[in-house]
Amino acid sequence: MRHTFSRALACALLASLSSPYVQSADRTKAPSSGKSDVRDTLLHGKVVFDQWCLGCHGPMPGFGRFPPAGSYRLQQRYKGTKPAMLEDRADLTPALIRTVVRQGLPIMPPLRKTEVTDEDLDAVIAHLTRTPRD
Amino acid sequence: MTLPPGISQETFGRALQDFANVVGQDWVFHKPEDVARYNDAFSPFVVEPSQQRVASAAVAPTQVEQVQQVVRIANQYRIPLYAVSTGRNLGYGGSAPNLSGSVIVDLKRMNRIIEVNTREGYMIVEPGVSFIELRRYFDEHNIDFVPSAPGPGWGSPVGNALDRGLGFPYGDNFSAVKGLEVVLANSEVLRTGRGGLQDAKLWPIYKYGLGPDLLGFFSQSNFGIVTKACFWIEPKSELSQGFSISSLNDADLDPMIDALNYLSNQDVINGFGIGSPLRSSTGTNDGRPGFGPPEAKELLRRRDGGSAAEWEVLAKKVNIPLASAGGGARGPRPVVEAKLEYARDYLKRKKVPGDFQIGMALPPFPVTIDFGALAVQGSNLGHYYFSPVFKRTREDLFAINDTIRNVLIDAGDHEMLDEFGFYSAEAGMPGGAVRDKHMALLMEFLVYDDAGKNQRRRELFKKLVRACGEKGWGEYRAPVVFQDDAQSQFSFGNNAYRRFVETLYDAADPNGILSPGRMGIWPKKLRGN
Numbered sequence: 001m002r003h004t005f006s007r008a009l010a011c012a013l014l015a016s017l018s019s020p021y022v023q024s025a026d027r028t029k030a031p032s033s034g035k036s037d038v039r040d041t042l043l044h045g046k047v048v049f050d051q052w053c054l055g056c057h058g059p060m061p062g063f064g065r066f067p068p069a070g071s072y073r074l075q076q077r078y079k080g081t082k083p084a085m086l087e088d089r090a091d092l093t094p095a096l097i098r099t100v101v102r103q104g105l106p107i108m109p110p111l112r113k114t115e116v117t118d119e120d121l122d123a124v125i126a127h128l129t130r131t132p133r134d
Numbered sequence: 135m136t137l138p139p140g141i142s143q144e145t146f147g148r149a150l151q152d153f154a155n156v157v158g159q160d161w162v163f164h165k166p167e168d169v170a171r172y173n174d175a176f177s178p179f180v181v182e183p184s185q186q187r188v189a190s191a192a193v194a195p196t197q198v199e200q201v202q203q204v205v206r207i208a209n210q211y212r213i214p215l216y217a218v219s220t221g222r223n224l225g226y227g228g229s230a231p232n233l234s235g236s237v238i239v240d241l242k243r244m245n246r247i248i249e250v251n252t253r254e255g256y257m258i259v260e261p262g263v264s265f266i267e268l269r270r271y272f273d274e275h276n277i278d279f280v281p282s283a284p285g286p287g288w289g290s291p292v293g294n295a296l297d298r299g300l301g302f303p304y305g306d307n308f309s310a311v312k313g314l315e316v317v318l319a320n321s322e323v324l325r326t327g328r329g330g331l332q333d334a335k336l337w338p339i340y341k342y343g344l345g346p347d348l349l350g351f352f353s354q355s356n357f358g359i360v361t362k363a364c365f366w367i368e369p370k371s372e373l374s375q376g377f378s379i380s381s382l383n384d385a386d387l388d389p390m391i392d393a394l395n396y397l398s399n400q401d402v403i404n405g406f407g408i409g410s411p412l413r414s415s416t417g418t419n420d421g422r423p424g425f426g427p428p429e430a431k432e433l434l435r436r437r438d439g440g441s442a443a444e445w446e447v448l449a450k451k452v453n454i455p456l457a458s459a460g461g462g463a464r465g466p467r468p469v470v471e472a473k474l475e476y477a478r479d480y481l482k483r484k485k486v487p488g489d490f491q492i493g494m495a496l497p498p499f500p501v502t503i504d505f506g507a508l509a510v511q512g513s514n515l516g517h518y519y520f521s522p523v524f525k526r527t528r529e530d531l532f533a534i535n536d537t538i539r540n541v542l543i544d545a546g547d548h549e550m551l552d553e554f555g556f557y558s559a560e561a562g563m564p565g566g567a568v569r570d571k572h573m574a575l576l577m578e579f580l581v582y583d584d585a586g587k588n589q590r591r592r593e594l595f596k597k598l599v600r601a602c603g604e605k606g607w608g609e610y611r612a613p614v615v616f617q618d619d620a621q622s623q624f625s626f627g628n629n630a631y632r633r634f635v636e637t638l639y640d641a642a643d644p645n646g647i648l649s650p651g652r653m654g655i656w657p658k659k660l661r662g663n
Contacts, residue, residue: 051266051267051270051288052288055287055288056506062506065506065507066506066507066509066510067506067509067510068506068509069506069508069509070509072506072509072510073509073514102167102171103167103170104171104175106514106515106516107508107509107514107515107516108175109175109176109222109224109228110170110171110175111171112171112172112221112240112242113163113168113171114161114194114240114242114243114262115220115242115288
């Protein structure tokens with residue numbers, strides 16, 4: 001078993017480059033004009049997704065020692081028949097998203113209502129099921 | 135539905151209504167599907183749900199006054215509480231209580247960042263603030279300071295510090311805590327140190343009050359529910375640079391350690407770790423194959439772990455170092471460069487054998503490492519950690535590895551033996567905040583879809599606790615379901631420590647309502663069960 005310095009350094013550096021949190025301040029900025037309820041919900045959904053989901057559901061293959069857990073597992077499961085990244089999927093249903101977020105999966109702990117409120121979850125669902133996809 | 139021990143359904147229903155009157159109906163969770171989210175997602179009993187420690191309900195206050203009222207209600211009905219900051223202590227129990235039937239006090243909604251003072255270098259935060267939220271706040275407010283974070287970042291700086299967890303880049307997070315606000319079992323609010331003064335302006339600055347210091351009393355403890363914490367914080371380092379020194383001879387580790395201790399003890403370097411790269415090349419401890427030569431694996435399967443002569447022959451053959459130490463320095467660029475140049479020169483002057491290398495620059499901000507390791511390792515149902523502390527000497531490094539390997543050999547667990555191989559921590563915690571003189575061994579136990587295997591591993595865990603504890607290697611923290619075992623090793627003076635803490639607990643919390651069983655400290659009525 002090894003916890004080598006060079007690996008730790010490489011992992012730290014590279015993971016940081018891929019970190020969703022590095023640019024979080026910019027991502028949370030609301031547009032200066034043209035807001036609507038729908039747009040607000042989508043923006044809010046993106047913010048919540050970035051905070052709670054993107055760490056494991058970010059782009060493959062990732063830049064660290066290990067791939068993003070969720071994207072990697074979905075890639076293994078679907079073997080190219082569906083995108084590995086949730087934000088690239090067009091087949092996610094509100095019911096599926098709600099169930100997985102609230103009940104969790106192996107590796108993925110469920111998210112509690114004190115973390116992602118029902119309103120937050122509705123916004124994430126809107127973000128992941130939005131049309132047209134951007 | 136799980137009920138608190140000795141509490142009827144009817145009484146519990148009244149208590150839940152009282153909780154709801156305090157925090158609102160929406161923030162008392164008692165439906166099975168809601169309560170299940172407070173189970174340990176990585177429980178060692180994940181495929182044996184009947185044996186899991188589970189909550190009866192959860193209540194989520196937003197204000198200190200609400201926490202006080204929750205504690206009053208718990209006292210009235212004799213309902214055990216289990217407080218969590220964000221409940222993401224995965225690998226050490228998550229948000230699951232020591233005592234089944236406890237009501238979780240979920241502090242996630244207490245998520246205010248009360249003050250960030252960049253002139254004096256401190257912050258005051260509530261327990262529900264996560265590392266990610268703190269980082270985002272710093273970004274949005276152009277605060278050029280960094281919180282010290284573990285991965286993943288959805289955990290709590292307060293919760294992590296109280297569990298004496300580690301963060302990157304500063305290491306021991308509790309060492310940065312200088313003041314706490316705590317709701318006691320009698321529902322009073324206490325502030326530690328200078329917070330005891332009516333004008334608490336020095337609360338985040340000077341950690342002591344007058345008389346016995348209570349700060350540590352509230353870490354890894356069940357003496358209160360922490361509602362605010364004052365941390366010292368550091369500016370982002372202009373440069374955080376690693377280094378390593380390595381050799382093909384085991385014995386060279388001694389002069390390396392002597393020299394790096396000298397440099398660390400006068401803050402030329404910020405911490406360092408030691409290891410044996412060739413020995414550690416065979417195992418990953420997480421179900422993936424190592425990359426080392428097969429001869430190394432064969433040597434580590436032997437009780438003696440192979441002689442120094444055998445290892446040195448192999449090291450020369452494959453040209454992988456046998457001895458290695460590494461660390462880092464952080465600060466303004468010219469200072470860091472001068473420190474590492476001084477370190478290089480000092481090692482040369484002292485004729486320390488080995489190849490000195492300057493490593494990569496670390497990012498000047500914390501990193502939240504994702505769950506990627508779990509995705510690619512041998513099992514993805516979860517994991518927990520055996521975490522004993524040992525001395526940063528060659529003798530202790532080899533002795534604890536030998537002890538663990540022999541427990542694995544005795545247990546006949548050849549799979550774990552090969553996966554574990556040999557533990558090295560060649561960097562320690564890079565750039566640790568304090569002059570650590572110890573090392574923590576992190577041995578990962580995977581959870582499988584096989585109850586029998588999980589049970590054998592749990593027994594193995596307990597054997598390791600005993601075997602290492604007898605030799606002075608107690609754990610620095612422990613998963614909830616093993617805390618009684620881990621605490622039992624601190625038995626000096628006929629368990630004088632535990633008995634003293636129990637005496638205090640009985641006095642401070644006569645009804646035994648606050649996190650009963652935390653770190654092996656139980657109320658009188660539950661001891662010995």
